[in-house]
Amino acid sequence: MKKNRWLIALSAVAIHLSIGGAYAYSVYKNPIATELGWEASQITIAFTIMMGLAGFSAALFGGIVEKLGPRKAAMVAAVLFGLGQGGAGLAISMDSVVLYWLTYGLLSGLGMGIGYISPVSTLVKWFPNKRGLATGMAVLGFGSGALITAPVAVFLMESVGIANTYFILGISYFTFMILGALYIAPPKPGDVEESIATGNKKPQEIAQLSxxxxxxxxxxxxxxxxxxxxxxxxxxxxxxxxxxxxxxxxxxxxxxxxxxxxxxxxxxxxxxxxxxxxxxxxxxxxxxxxxxxxxxxxxxxxxxxxxxxxxxxxxxxxxxxxxxxxxxxxxxxxxxxxxxxxxxxxxxxxxxxxxxxxxxxxxxxxxxxxxxxxxxxxxxxxxxxxxxxxxxxxxxxxxxxxxxxxxxxxxxxxxxxxxxxx
CATH class of the missing domain: 1.20.1250.20 (MFS general substrate transporter like domains)
Structure with a gap:
């Protein structure tokens, strides 16, 4: 069955919206400090670990992502990121700041890096004549993730507590990322020729390099x-x-x-x-x-x-x-x-x-x-x-x-x- 490239883009947005939710970390700082008595610096370390790992894991696992393909790579990202966010709830329940660093920091950071790059090269191949628009749509999702997560997280923390908020969000992120991963796939020969013929010309690449x-x-x-x-x-x-x-x-x-x-x-x-x-x-x-x-x-x-x-x-x-x-x-x-x-x-x-x-x-x-x-x-x-x-x-x-x-x-x-x- 021929896939719709706009649904491919929507799948990429679903993945990036999910991992972008981690940028809402600041809404957790005061509630965690108040409830558990953790130092602000201890809470911030988890975010520092996550952001530090996100960029470097993208570089470290880029070759593996290419070999696995976007679908399998996005699934791996969904598992890591979902476990990281959900595991943060377990860390809160156990009052373990070290476990919080390992879950919200380490696992989420690995999942974020792999999830960030998984859809991008695929989108470029689906939109060869609109590469900027294609990558812009996905990365817009990443930049907007916190706008959605922040108010939802605040509402949940007031309603069900901090730990349950992480459990709910972890499951939600995993679900959205898996749904995106199940549909996303690189184009087959002939899939994009029609769109190129009716749209802008395909840009000439300066080189094809490894x-x-x-x-x-x-x-x-x-x-x-x-x-x-x-x-x-x-x-x-x-x-x-x-x-x-x-x-x-x-x-x-x-x-x-x-x-x-x-x-x-x-x-x-x-x-x-x-x-x-x-x-x-x-x-x-x-x-x-x-x-x-x-x-x-x-x-x-x-x-x-x-x-x-x-x-x-x-x-x-x-x-x-x-x-x-x-x-x-x-x-x-x-x-x-x-x-x-x-x-x-x-x-x-x-x-x-x-x-x-x-x-x-x-x-x-x-x-x-x-x-x-x-x-x-x-x-x-x-x-x-x-x-x-x-x-x-x-x-x-x-x-x-x-x-x-x-x-x-x-x-x-x-x-x-x-x-x-x-």
Missing amino acids: AREAVRTKHFWMLWGMHLINVTSGLMMISVASPMAQEIVGLSVASAATMVGLMGLFNGGGRLIWAAASDYIGRSNVFVIFFAIQLIAFLTLPFTTNVIIFQLFIFLVVSCYGGGFSNLPAFASDLFGTKQLGVIHGYLLTTWSLGGIFGPIIVSAIKEATNSYIPVFYVFSFLIAISFGISLLLRSDVNKLKKQQAIEREKSKADKKTPVHS
Whole structure:
């Protein structure tokens, strides 16, 4: 039976919405601390473990995901993530912070990393003419998962307690991920030709490389470096947005909380909008725009006293952060093909874990040393300027390679038309 590619996309969204629910961890912190007396730092360690493992497990298990295929890999992710979230309920019942680290942290982190990359390369193959839109839809689900989980978790904790909340959510995540896994599959020959014929032309890949070949190219490390700085900047902003806005422009606590909620919308919306736009203006151009916007933002924010303008710049930075994640696999497929996209994407996602470490550490260190957030903007302006330069070089390389390929294709066509004389 021929599968519907939009249902494939919906299956990917179901998987990403589930694992994205882990971003709602902050709603558990106060209830756990109040009920069990755990230190805030002990609770946060579980999230740190999970996020650190998510990026590195994507890289570590990328090859296995490619061998298993998206369906089996997503099933493995469903088991690990479901056990991690449900097991957290057991840890709460037993009042064991170590078990909480092993379940919510370790198991959920492994499940998140495998679940994140499982559908992406498949979606790229189903939507060869709309790669940005396809990956944007899935990653939008990941970015929006916390928006759904947070209010549900709060309601459940008030109704049935913390442990039962984890049990219910663990079972729910497992169910949604399994349902997505059961339908998702790579396209068979002929499945996507009709959509290509009626839609945009299939983009020309610069090369078809294995993961081992890709990491030996300068383009891989240019993309890796750009994304690392983009993630570090975004997570820095996300980690201190509320106190930063209160200090610099005098935003009230309530207004800062509202701003943080809106940041979630720009994070999620940026993933879809920037990715869809990249199908028309090109991935290399989108990354140039990302860093141009952020460079202007970080150089302007120290002098901004207007509350609305200050928040607008923060929203733009966060949208670029989200857009980087959705454009990353599509850009990788343009540069290196879809031969081992899952593995290559996994390697690139090590920036996710590193950025999660560097961003909050850098901003905290600067704040402690200077007792101000203002120097943070200058440090990140320098980093963003480096990425802006890399993005311009990468765009230049991509354009040259595409022109060279176009010339070679025209020459090949001309050679085929030339009559052969005996």
